[in-house]
Amino acid sequence: GAGVSQTPSNKVTEKGKYVELRCDPISGHTALYWYRQSLGQGPEFLIYFQGTGAADDSGLPNDRFFAVRPEGSVSTLKIQRTERGDSAVYLCASSLLAGTLTGELFFGEGSRLTVL
Amino acid sequence: GENVEQHPSTLSVQEGDSAVIKCTYSDSASNYFPWYKQELGKRPQLIIDIRSNVGEKKDQRIAVTLNKTAKHFSLHITETQPEDSAVYFCAATDAGNMLTFGGGTRLMVKP
Numbered sequence: 048g049a050g051v052s053q054t055p056s057n058k059v060t061e062k063g064k065y066v067e068l069r070c071d072p073i074s075g076h077t078a079l080y081w082y083r084q085s086l087g088q089g090p091e092f093l094i095y096f097q098g099t100g101a102a103d104d105s106g107l108p109n110d111r112f113f114a115v116r117p118e119g120s121v122s123t124l125k126i127q128r129t130e131r132g133d134s135a136v137y138l139c140a141s142s143l144l145a146g147t148l149t150g151e152l153f154f155g156e157g158s159r160l161t162v163l
Numbered sequence: 164g165e166n167v168e169q170h171p172s173t174l175s176v177q178e179g180d181s182a183v184i185k186c187t188y189s190d191s192a193s194n195y196f197p198w199y200k201q202e203l204g205k206r207p208q209l210i211i212d213i214r215s216n217v218g219e220k221k222d223q224r225i226a227v228t229l230n231k232t233a234k235h236f237s238l239h240i241t242e243t244q245p246e247d248s249a250v251y252f253c254a255a256t257d258a259g260n261m262l263t264f265g266g267g268t269r270l271m272v273k274p
Contacts, residue, residue, distance in 0.1 A: 087267070089266045090252070091264070092264075151197065152197070152209070152262060156206050157206065
């Protein structure tokens with residue numbers, strides 16, 4: 048597709064369960080970002096990939112959160128032992144970097160996670 | 164790390180009036196300042212951006228100004244229309260290419 052695709056769009060799980068959220072970025076975009084957005088707040092940075100490697104994972108709240116991008120395209124955000132406080136919309140974005148200049152971030156529609 | 168503050172959190176204007184949203188940032192190395200519009204239940208979408216080598220940029224009814232000395236930047240929307248109603252986010256990025264977002268401004272344009 049032409050845009051950033053995220054699946055699932057909605058995920059309801061029980062406390063303590065494991066979840067995976069998938070992001071398919073725009074083809075050719077080398078930079079991929081995960082953000083978390085709670086109701087009424089701005090997107091909060093989680094992790095940034097440049098190619099296959101995590102260039103900055105300083106936003107991951109704790110070791111229950113992990114993300115991979117093994118082939119430099121699709122990324123998966125993994126959350127272990129989910130807690131009610133993990134409930135939020137998880138946004139993925141991709142960008143075409145030109146040298147060191149940040150380009151426009153194109154966001155997906157997000158995955159709404161609800162932990163009961 | 165970068166810290167971005169955004170004001171006001173809500174803004175209500177009459178159709179046709181102007182709206183101004185202000186943001187401050189903390190990292191003097193920041194060099195890219197985009198503004199995103201997010202309609203209810205939708206993805207954030209870029210509406211305008213500015214880089215640190217310019218002080219002002221306009222695109223039809225919207226403009227952004229940047230004061231690097233004071234570390235603040237503002238979004239100006241003129242002749243507001245009901246379809247401008249949304250949440251607006253400012254953001255700033257440093258040399259590491261990581262965007263930090265402000266808390267958002269809910270703009271309501273009353274017909």
